[in-house]
Amino acid sequence: MLKLYDNADSGNAYKVRLVLAHLGLPFERIQLDTDSGETRTPEYLATNPNGKVPAIVLANGDVLCESNAIIFYLAAGTALLPEDNLERAKVLQWMFFEQYSHEPNIAVARHVLKHLELTDERRALVESKREPGYRALGVMEGHLADRSFFVAEQFTIADIALYAYTHVAGEGDFDLADFPAIRGWLTRVSRQPGHISITQP
Amino acid sequence: MLKLYDNADSGNAYKVRLVLAHLGLPFERIQLDTDSGETRTPEYLATNPNGKVPAIVLANGDVLCESNAIIFYLAAGTALLPEDNLERAKVLQWMFFEQYSHEPNIAVARHVLKHLELTDERRALVESKREPGYRALGVMEGHLADRSFFVAEQFTIADIALYAYTHVAGEGDFDLADFPAIRGWLTRVSRQPGHISITQP
Numbered sequence: 001m002l003k004l005y006d007n008a009d010s011g012n013a014y015k016v017r018l019v020l021a022h023l024g025l026p027f028e029r030i031q032l033d034t035d036s037g038e039t040r041t042p043e044y045l046a047t048n049p050n051g052k053v054p055a056i057v058l059a060n061g062d063v064l065c066e067s068n069a070i071i072f073y074l075a076a077g078t079a080l081l082p083e084d085n086l087e088r089a090k091v092l093q094w095m096f097f098e099q100y101s102h103e104p105n106i107a108v109a110r111h112v113l114k115h116l117e118l119t120d121e122r123r124a125l126v127e128s129k130r131e132p133g134y135r136a137l138g139v140m141e142g143h144l145a146d147r148s149f150f151v152a153e154q155f156t157i158a159d160i161a162l163y164a165y166t167h168v169a170g171e172g173d174f175d176l177a178d179f180p181a182i183r184g185w186l187t188r189v190s191r192q193p194g195h196i197s198i199t200q201p
Numbered sequence: 202m203l204k205l206y207d208n209a210d211s212g213n214a215y216k217v218r219l220v221l222a223h224l225g226l227p228f229e230r231i232q233l234d235t236d237s238g239e240t241r242t243p244e245y246l247a248t249n250p251n252g253k254v255p256a257i258v259l260a261n262g263d264v265l266c267e268s269n270a271i272i273f274y275l276a277a278g279t280a281l282l283p284e285d286n287l288e289r290a291k292v293l294q295w296m297f298f299e300q301y302s303h304e305p306n307i308a309v310a311r312h313v314l315k316h317l318e319l320t321d322e323r324r325a326l327v328e329s330k331r332e333p334g335y336r337a338l339g340v341m342e343g344h345l346a347d348r349s350f351f352v353a354e355q356f357t358i359a360d361i362a363l364y365a366y367t368h369v370a371g372e373g374d375f376d377l378a379d380f381p382a383i384r385g386w387l388t389r390v391s392r393q394p395g396h397i398s399i400t401q402p
Contacts, residue, residue: 066297073290089274
């Protein structure tokens, strides 16, 4: 059975749980406490030398890391990932956008505000995420203005990748009031059959 | 003909030029000066709302952004991208690693040192990139210790994605002296038939 190195509060790990739920795939869930350094032990670094969750271990022992690579692997051959090369590349475009322009701002602000003591330095870090975070949300809002989903008018792993931290952006003090297209899309994603919440055990 | 929105000094844009060179594909090259804001004009934002290079425009007018999504699209069906789903996902794993753990440290330090006036704030920014940048290089070094290339012992777009900023890491004041496996791999990549340098017009 597939083994998932997981963290209950991580949006990156939630992407994998959400795809597994949509596909109805059973898995063994191993929770690691990232705050207390459980992803930096010698044992875990032997599994993922980059010291992050999520990572999956396949039945044959192969390890795959990086949330978006994992969900690409799991979704191949399913309705969550188009077969067409250009549509597939557009799914990847939004997933790379998520990891470069969205997550380092919105998820990092959320992490600091939820998990760490708010020193002056950390407050400045959070504030430095405000402008690029809202810029990323603006790019999403413009794209969704006349679309139901990010790519090919179908629900794909691009939506799952971007949903993970957008739906909890408020926990990073990002206000979605001025982003009606994003709010409509969040509702559509959450109403997909098979959807689970980030807190589902 | 494929149109490439490009910047001569960008490693991200170089990835695309390098794949196009390996595949022998002709293209129209449009240089944008990122330092003077040419990627933030209303005209360019209509092409790429995220305001970055590279972006490509296909013969049918479709636009694709994000360097690693572009090279995935171009490499599909060629020897630069394995067909096997797990190998393909491992290629993506290293490309997401590149955009999250490598580029934001090594490329950003290089950009500041090469392009911007070195204020105290920017000096502190560069110094903050030192530890995570070397950590990313350490992950690469460990992986390459007993491998010729990143995935499946063949030259793929994972190598191209990681080569782009690793081979100019010295310009960000990263010293590769203690990374012999990386240095050997850089040489192997640069000796692939069809290779071009980042400065090739």
